[in-house]
Amino acid sequence: MKKNITIGMDLGDKKNYVFGLNEEGKKLESQFIMNTQKQIEKFFKKYEKENTRIVMETGTHSPWISEMLKKKGFEVLVVNSNQLPLISRSIRKNDMKDAELLARLGRFDKDLLHTIEHRSQESRNDLSIIKSRNKLVETRASLVNHVRGIFKSFGQSIPSSSTPSFTQKIIFDIPHKLKNAINPILEIIDTLTVKIRNYDKQIKELSEIKYPETKLLRQVNGVGPVTALTFILTIETPDKFQRSRTVGAFLGLTSKIFDSGEINKQLRISKAGNKYLRSLLITCSNYIMGPFGNDCDLRQHGLKIMQRGGKNTKKKAIVAVARKLSVLLHRLWKDKAIYDPFYNSKKDTLKQIA
Structure with missing residues (x-):
């Protein structure tokens, strides 16, 4: 009968620290292995016949290491390091302790780990x-x-x-x-x-x-080839999101929320996800809201926010348009739709008539 094994890996440029647990949560082994394909394969060979789960943080080497281990038949969980404060905010950073913590969290409940899927090679x-x-x-x-x-x-x-x-x-x-x-x-x-x-x-x-689907995204005035291709390659498939509205949150364009006790307030945008794609969408938003941007629903949405006045209104409008743009691009891609710059305005008009 196969044993359930959980191994935490703390990745480094030269060395990787590994910490193994059996199904009772007792330590199997802890050591470091050199960060080469040969040494990693050699270490994990003895675990190929067991039900082995490997947990590691995101980093420079996590894409190729996780891909290699998955091909060997292991269950590999790659954890968003920014969403794991037990490690990222620890006041006593220690590579072996980090590897042990990853193993123990992975053994207990993988839903607590904020796992991600790396893009394909x-x-x-x-x-x-x-x-x-x-x-x-x-x-x-x-x-x-x-x-x-x-x-x-x-x-x-x-x-x-x-x-x-x-x-x-x-x-x-x-x-x-x-x-x-x-x-x-x-x-x-x-x-x-x-x-x-x-x-x-x-x-x-x-x-x-x-990637001919980039043409669908470039229908929007202000979206160029670099932004369109980066959007496609970052998300990879439109089926990644059931609802287009969640794309903005995925790219860190939605506000963080503090809701505890009687306090409920919105904070700044989370800035989660791909930083470069987010910056490209902000650049597109600046163009749409600028002197050369064509009139459209996106621009009108930004102008309405700016009319409210208040502190940092323009910045808020730019971010809001970028968020709307991310949702629109995903919808155009998923539905293979023809872009109508005034789709929402027309829909609102029809509702009023009805």
Whole structure:
């Protein structure tokens, strides 16, 4: 008869700490193993014939380790570390203690663990293109700001321009005494611009050939290829959510709630989930609410919030529109629907007539 075994793993870059429990909750073993595929497979081989549950926290190495162990037939629970304050907020951090705590919680009730499912390797591969592009964009922006700072320190200003055309705008305005300091930076900025455009081509090809459903999302004015593809790759399947309304909470765009005793108040947004996708949706929301955004239900929703006045009203409106946008994108994807910018307005009008 198979034994029920629970093993907690505290993952590290070089070493992983493991703590095993039998079905009575007694310690089987505790040790560290090197963080290599060969050593991990060697350690867990003796548990392949048992009912073994492995519990680990999210981290850099959790995607490939959990995928490898699942292929070996183990039940693997990956825990959202931010939702496990017993470990994340512990005042006495200890790798072996963390591994033991994961094992004991996993043995008791897995519903307490706030488990997550890692994206597939294919989705992670394609997302790495978007992440690499974003890193180049951030680096280029940092270098542009560096050059602007040098100019300002010498009492000179640079005319406003788009980042890709920045070097052409200032190349003839650089004082002779600053050329040795600035010209190499401008060369790097130009190189980064070329590389970013190459990534843009890859993203366009991925969207058109491999992920044609991105067209459904790009129907919304302000949603570009990067946002559409990131949304698809992050969520992976529209069936992940039964109700589109829950997407906003998944991406950390809903308020935290403190409801205890006689106190019931809303706090700031939770900022749970994928930080990069959330930032892209906020950027789209800023565009929709900005001077170039087309009139639509989303924009009208944001304007109504802004009309209320009060502290941080504009920020609240931007977040609210981003939350509505996440729900809309999921609905368009799930239903393969044609986007109607005034769908809700028309529905309200029909209700009033009825």
